[in-house]
Amino acid sequence: MSWLLLCAALAADPSETASSTLLTLESRALKGVERTPVEDPPPIVLYNGTVMPASGPAIARGYVVVADGRIQAVGEGDAPQREGAVRIDLAGRFVTPGLIDTHSHLGVYPSPGGRAHGDGNEATAPATAGVWAEHSAFPQDPGFQRAIAGGITALQLLPGSANLVGGRGVVVQNVPTRGSRAMRFPGAPETIKLACGENPKRVYGEKGGPSTRMGNLYKLRQTLVAAEAYRRKWAEYDEKLAKSVAPADPPKKKKGDGKPPEPPTPPDRDLANETLVGVLEGRILPQIHCYRADDMLSMLQVADEFGFRVRSFHHALEAYKIRDILAEREVSVSTWADWWGFKLEAYDGIPHNAALVAEAGGRAIVHSDSSVGIQRLNQEAGKAWHTGLDAGIELPEDEALRWITLNPAWALGIDDQTGSIEVGKRADLVVWDAHPFSVYASAGLVFVDGALRYDKSRPEVWSDFEVGQGAGEGVP
Amino acid sequence: MWALLSAAWAGCLVLSGGEVFDGKGFVKGDLVAVDGRIAAVGTGIAGLAGDTYQGRACDHEKLPAGALVTPGFVDAWASIGVHEIGLEPATVDDGGTPTDPIRASLRVTDAYNPSSAYVPVWRAAGITSAVIVPGGGRVSGQSGWVRLAGQTQSDAVIEPSVAVHADLGGESKAEALQTLRELLQDARAYAANKTAVDQNRFRSFVEGASRHDLEALGPVVKGEIPLVVMVDRASDIEAVLRLAADEKVKLVISGGAEAWRHAEALATAGVPVVLSPTTYGPGSFDQIEARPDNAALLEKAGVTVLVHNDANYNAPALRFIAGNAVRGGMSKAGAIRALTEGPAKAFGLDDHGTLAVGQVADVVAWSGDPLEIGTRVLLVAIDGERQSLDNRHQALFRRYRTLPGSPTPALDVAPLGK
Numbered sequence: 071m072s073w074l075l076l077c078a079a080l081a082a083d084p085s086e087t088a089s090s091t092l093l094t095l096e097s098r099a100l101k102g103v104e105r106t107p108v109e110d111p112p113p114i115v116l117y118n119g120t121v122m123p124a125s126g127p128a129i130a131r132g133y134v135v136v137a138d139g140r141i142q143a144v145g146e147g148d149a150p151q152r153e154g155a156v157r158i159d160l161a162g163r164f165v166t167p168g169l170i171d172t173h174s175h176l177g178v179y180p181s182p183g184g185r186a187h188g189d190g191n192e193a194t195a196p197a198t199a200g201v202w203a204e205h206s207a208f209p210q211d212p213g214f215q216r217a218i219a220g221g222i223t224a225l226q227l228l229p230g231s232a233n234l235v236g237g238r239g240v241v242v243q244n245v246p247t248r249g250s251r252a253m254r255f256p257g258a259p260e261t262i263k264l265a266c267g268e269n270p271k272r273v274y275g276e277k278g279g280p281s282t283r284m285g286n287l288y289k290l291r292q293t294l295v296a297a298e299a300y301r302r303k304w305a306e307y308d309e310k311l312a313k314s315v316a317p318a319d320p321p322k323k324k325k326g327d328g329k330p331p332e333p334p335t336p337p338d339r340d341l342a343n344e345t346l347v348g349v350l351e352g353r354i355l356p357q358i359h360c361y362r363a364d365d366m367l368s369m370l371q372v373a374d375e376f377g378f379r380v381r382s383f384h385h386a387l388e389a390y391k392i393r394d395i396l397a398e399r400e401v402s403v404s405t406w407a408d409w410w411g412f413k414l415e416a417y418d419g420i421p422h423n424a425a426l427v428a429e430a431g432g433r434a435i436v437h438s439d440s441s442v443g444i445q446r447l448n449q450e451a452g453k454a455w456h457t458g459l460d461a462g463i464e465l466p467e468d469e470a471l472r473w474i475t476l477n478p479a480w481a482l483g484i485d486d487q488t489g490s491i492e493v494g495k496r497a498d499l500v501v502w503d504a505h506p507f508s509v510y511a512s513a514g515l516v517f518v519d520g521a522l523r524y525d526k527s528r529p530e531v532w533s534d535f536e537v538g539q540g541a542g543e544g545v546p
Numbered sequence: 547m548w549a550l551l552s553a554a555w556a557g558c559l560v561l562s563g564g565e566v567f568d569g570k571g572f573v574k575g576d577l578v579a580v581d582g583r584i585a586a587v588g589t590g591i592a593g594l595a596g597d598t599y600q601g602r603a604c605d606h607e608k609l610p611a612g613a614l615v616t617p618g619f620v621d622a623w624a625s626i627g628v629h630e631i632g633l634e635p636a637t638v639d640d641g642g643t644p645t646d647p648i649r650a651s652l653r654v655t656d657a658y659n660p661s662s663a664y665v666p667v668w669r670a671a672g673i674t675s676a677v678i679v680p681g682g683g684r685v686s687g688q689s690g691w692v693r694l695a696g697q698t699q700s701d702a703v704i705e706p707s708v709a710v711h712a713d714l715g716g717e718s719k720a721e722a723l724q725t726l727r728e729l730l731q732d733a734r735a736y737a738a739n740k741t742a743v744d745q746n747r748f749r750s751f752v753e754g755a756s757r758h759d760l761e762a763l764g765p766v767v768k769g770e771i772p773l774v775v776m777v778d779r780a781s782d783i784e785a786v787l788r789l790a791a792d793e794k795v796k797l798v799i800s801g802g803a804e805a806w807r808h809a810e811a812l813a814t815a816g817v818p819v820v821l822s823p824t825t826y827g828p829g830s831f832d833q834i835e836a837r838p839d840n841a842a843l844l845e846k847a848g849v850t851v852l853v854h855n856d857a858n859y860n861a862p863a864l865r866f867i868a869g870n871a872v873r874g875g876m877s878k879a880g881a882i883r884a885l886t887e888g889p890a891k892a893f894g895l896d897d898h899g900t901l902a903v904g905q906v907a908d909v910v911a912w913s914g915d916p917l918e919i920g921t922r923v924l925l926v927a928i929d930g931e932r933q934s935l936d937n938r939h940q941a942l943f944r945r946y947r948t949l950p951g952s953p954t955p956a957l958d959v960a961p962l963g964k
Contacts, residue, residue, distance in 0.1 A: 182828040216826055268633070394949050410939075411664065412859040413633040420939040426946070442824055442856070449866060452919040460922055461943060509869030509919050540827060540834035 091308050092344055093353075104252040107245055109521035112156050113137035116501065117149035119160025123491035124167050124475040127468050134165060136497040139519040144491050158501075158515075166471060166506055167490050168223025168244075168498030168518065169447050170478035172357070172404045173384050173437035176214055177207030177227050177250060181441060182535075191230035192237060196274045197293045199262065200341035201237035203227045207250035213441040215532040218244050218524045220445035221500035221513040224255055226482055228263045231359040232273040234280070234290045236263035238345055239357055241482045245518055246532045259483040261381070262349055264290070265359040266369055267415045287368055294376045297346030303337045304347070310334040355381035355483055357404075361415035363388035370399065382481040384437065387419030390426040397432035402481040404437040407454040424451075424473055425458025428465055435481055436473045447474045452507030470507070496520075555931040556581050558604035560594065561911055564613040566901055569887065570879050572614050578604070579907030579930035587901055605932055607925050609911055616882055616916055617899050618674025618908030618928065621864055622820050622889035623800060623854035626668060626676050627658040627692065627702075632859070641682040648729065650766075651758035652687030653706050654680035660692075660702040664861075666937035669694045671862030672916065674908040674928045675704070677893055679711060679774075684725055686711040688762060689774070691895055693908070695928040708893040709798065710766050713776045714786075723785055728752045730773075730793040733763035771894065772796040774820075778832035780807035787811055798892055800854075802844075803827065803836035809847035818850035818892040823871035825856065841884070842875030851876070852892055853884040869917035881917060 114136040121132030123144060133149030135142040143150060149157075178190035189206035192198045207227050217225065223244050229236035240250070241258035266286055275281035280289045314333045348354035356373070360366045360383050373380050382402040383389060387410060389396055389403040396403060403424070410419030424434040436451045438444035455470035472489075479489025488496045497520035504511035516524035531537055559579040565572035566587055578586040578599050586594065593600035609615070630637035639657035642649045655678050668676070674694055680687035688707040696702035714722040732751040742748040743757065751760060765771045775786045778801040787808065790797035799805060800820040804827075805812060812819060821844075827836030844851050853868045855861050868881040876884075890899025897906050907930035913922040926933045 181826075182831045182834065184831060212828055272633075390946055391949075394951075406860075408860040408863055409857075410859060411631055414631055416859075417631060418942055420942050422939075422943045426943075441829065442826060445826065446824070446870070449870075449919060453863070453866065456920050456922075507919055509866050509917060510873050512873060535828070 092304055092347060095339070096344065096348075102249075102251040102254075104247060104249045106252045106254070106256065107247055109519065111139070111521045112154055113142075113152050114497075114517070114520065115149045115152055115155045115157045116160055116165055116499070117157065119163045119165055119501070121491060122164060122166045122468065122471055122506070124468060124471045125490040125492050127466065132165070134491055134499065136499070136517070136520045139497055139521070141491060141493055141495050141497050143493060160501060163514065164502040164504070164506055164511075165491070166221070166500050166502065167475040168488065168500055168516065169221045169474045170482070170489060171217070171222055171225040171438050171444050171447060171474075172382060172435055172478045172481050173439045174217075174225045174227055174444055175230065175439070176217060176225065176441060176444070177209065177211045178203050178229065179441075180208045180211035181213050191232040193230075193232040193273055196233050196270055196280060196289055197235040198233050198237050198342065199235045199293070199345040201229065202240065203229045203238060203263070204240040204250050204254070207240065207242075207253075209247050209250050209253060210533045210535055212533040212536055213444070214244055214246070216441070217444045218516050219513060219526070219529070220447060221502070221506075221516055222444055222447065223498040223500070223516065223518045223523075224479070224482070224484065224488060225444070226261060226357065228261075228357065231263070231265035231269045234265055234270045234286055235293060235342075235346075236265060238354070239263050241484060243518055245523060255482075255484055255487075257484070257487065260345075260348060260354040261357050261482065262345060262354050263357055263359065264369070266365045267359075267361055268413055269359070283365070287372065291372060291375070294346060294350070294372070297343045297350060298376070300337075300340055300343035301347045301350060307334055307337055349378050350376060352378060355481075357382050357384055357481070359384045361385050361387050361413075362418075363391040365415070366392060367395070370395070370401070381483075382435065385416070385439070387416050387423060389432075390420065390423045391418075393427045393430040393432055396427065397430045400433070402433035402435055402477060403427045404435040404478070404481060406439070406443070407436055407450040407457070421454065421457040422461055422463065424454040425461070425463040425465060428469055428473070429458070429463050433477045433480060434473050435477045437478070448502070448506040448511060449509055450474075452509075455507065467507070555929050557930060558599050558602050559907065559909075559927055559930050559932060560597070560599060560604045560606040561615055561909065561925065562606065562608055563611075564609035564615045564911060567614065567616040567879075567882060569883065569900060577615055577901065577909065579909065579927065582907055582929040582931075584901055584903050584905045584907045584909075586903060607911065607932075609924065610913070612914050613924060614912045614914060614916060615901070616672075616910055616912065617886040617901055617905075618910050618926065619672050619864060619885040620889040620899065621668070621673055621676040621854060621861055622852040622892070623679055624676035624861065625679060625681070625858050626664050626694075626861065627660065627662045628654055628678055629681075629858060630659075630662060630664065640678070640680050642680070642687065644682070646754065647684040648725075648752070648754040648759055649680075649683055649687050650685045650710050650760075650762040651756065652680055653690060654678050654687055655690030655692060655699070655703045655706045658690070658692055658699055658703060660696050660698060663938045665694050666934065667939055668862055669926055669928075669933050670923060670935045670937050670940075671864065672910040672912070672923045672926060673862065673864060674910065674926065675889075675895075675898060677708060677889060682713070684713060684716070684722060685729065685759070686713060689893075691893060693928055695931070695933060705895065707762075707765070707771065708895070709772045709774045710763060711774045711776070714782055715776070719782055719785070723789060725752060727789055727793065729755055730763065730767055730795060733760045734767045736760035737764050737767065766795050767793070769794065769796050772798045772892065774798040774800050776800045778803035778825075778830070778836070780804035780835060782832070783808050784811070787815055787817065790817070791815065803829075803833040803840065805849070806837065806840045806843040807835060809844050809849055812844065813848040816850075818852055818888065819844055820852040820854055820892075822854055822856045822867060823874055823876075824867055838870075838874040840874070841871040841881070845876050845880045850888050850892060851880065851884045852888040853881065865917050866919060869919075872917060878915075878917065
């Protein structure tokens, strides 16, 4: 189909706007060839355990009823009967929502680490908004299975932080598929990875720049200026296009000869700018790698200048210094429990960070950025919570649980679908054999959309890499 | 010899009302440390009366119910004080020149900075000693044992040479093993022919090995200190075990992701393994068969296990890393020994790592199970001296407890007299 025909077809609906034309183009790029894996599990009743819904305090002797992939009921005491349901006696075990990691490089830096597996940084130019992490993400990364053994049911796969604009992230469900697209979390918005501070200037300092923090800001703003121009070009095109096509219901009075003008020639597409227009229009959620407080403030200024909102600062070790501003502006903080000092911009990291952010009313998130850490996100949240308690920051247990469930769900735009045990939400659930903030706790059962995806007593091998070699069957 | 330079702390410390780790578990008892050494442990200690021991006034910590007392934890694979801000070369001193792959004579503790801001952070996490390890090269140099106290190198470095470290990484493991074998044989030849070497009447040695390197390998070939080889893959562990047996050197395996595959052989050869229980397979091609019960399987076979944290940017999490070994099936007592007695024995610091009478009084009191996340450090003593638990993290926390522009906190003024 020629461009003209394509655009004419796209413009057949007179209500189309500039951004929706681009959206329609994008929807073509988002079509899949593999069906999202659909399980048809029987209804499940989990009962006689501690239900920690994340939306509120724990229910000491609680139950959860699941059917059609959704949570049907949650409550205290005796579970209701449900015909045909598999009843699981928790015998005092703990149920939480599935854990969600806002910052993972699984799939883009798969295991085993090696030359062939370095697909996370398109470090060929400082701004590569046109690349998508999804196109690097290797669903055969054994790390996905290790992550589900740690209770991870959804995660954001991100490009690395070599670039100011690293490209699109992708929010996925932790399910085995053949291609990464089928992992996409249904209905999740698009995301973009940006980076500030040391990494871009270190990587590009001797490759044409930027080589300084001011260079970082200049290059980022210049990139956004170009995106604004691109957005205008398409708006003008769409305006002309709308006038050129006869509306379905022609106006009664006609001017001139009554013929609409010739359809305009569409602007050349630019995939990088298409992504950035999504950012400017608020459709694509910015996820910004940033450590220092002043760097984060600079990024907020850029966001204000170009009219978008930062969804989450990642790493954000100095978020505690600006927690009032971040809370007021509803910028979430994805951070670690206790990492610090590995680079100068990480030197002021303190283990109270998440607790201080939460205390100030902000959205704290404990993320992993690690194929190792993602296996124990529950422990990381527990550490961060206890550090706060020990320092007199009295936060309830369910607040700390939100750091790895509901808050990351919000940062990824899927909090209406998952992240808490509430009626109507997807049945993404973890059954723990001990309190999830204990170092000794392991996930025993993990459900995604109500389907049992991990059973500690009967683990399956997901990755083809592990078939027929290594510890293979029976790991982890 | 170095320890003689440091003035032992003269004083008395009493921890009462807790349960004390005896290597197998926790038993009710008090602990008394006098002049840097453990003087008494148990119930009904003779001469202990309130705040005095044998008539001497003591620093007395009455522990709350449920408190547990362990030897101070040891990070058996650390770079604290020599590798600070990873991406700032000016603060990184644990490596060497790539063109000089054999640097057995390098003593990494010569660069140890006792004023490192990291030291008080580790100490507040119950870590009282660290084995500082050099990195890079084929033979990276000598590790040393430091106590996480003291203002000077001479006060902090207990033993500057506890082991020589080698690494099989690089182009070819076969070549690495060949070089190590030749080097060990050269070190033996050098030791037996020093005069001839000095008079230039001896054959040449393996390329890159200086006279000082061969000298430094002397204690290794004499079996006085171990050779530590960083190796993960089972077949490489097997090859290194063979090398150590042939060359009659004491061996320690570090990494050891697939060590469980040779658990029996490691136990028979008495080779300790320094591992991280959170190493997972297949993180690298040498860790394809890593599994979460590695430590448990080694313990069961009778191997001395030492636990370390893969990352130095959150090394204070060491005890939780050990907790994950327990999650993988290791005994709790075994995991605590892996942080105390294990490293002390493996690196020849026999007067560290246990709470027996006469031992160096590196002691930590915990609010509960030391491997558990909700447990707090109550007290840290190094050489019998109570340490401050304050550090840069706490200082930054205090500074930002109230934000600039926030309402001024209420004045907390003490009443002026009665």
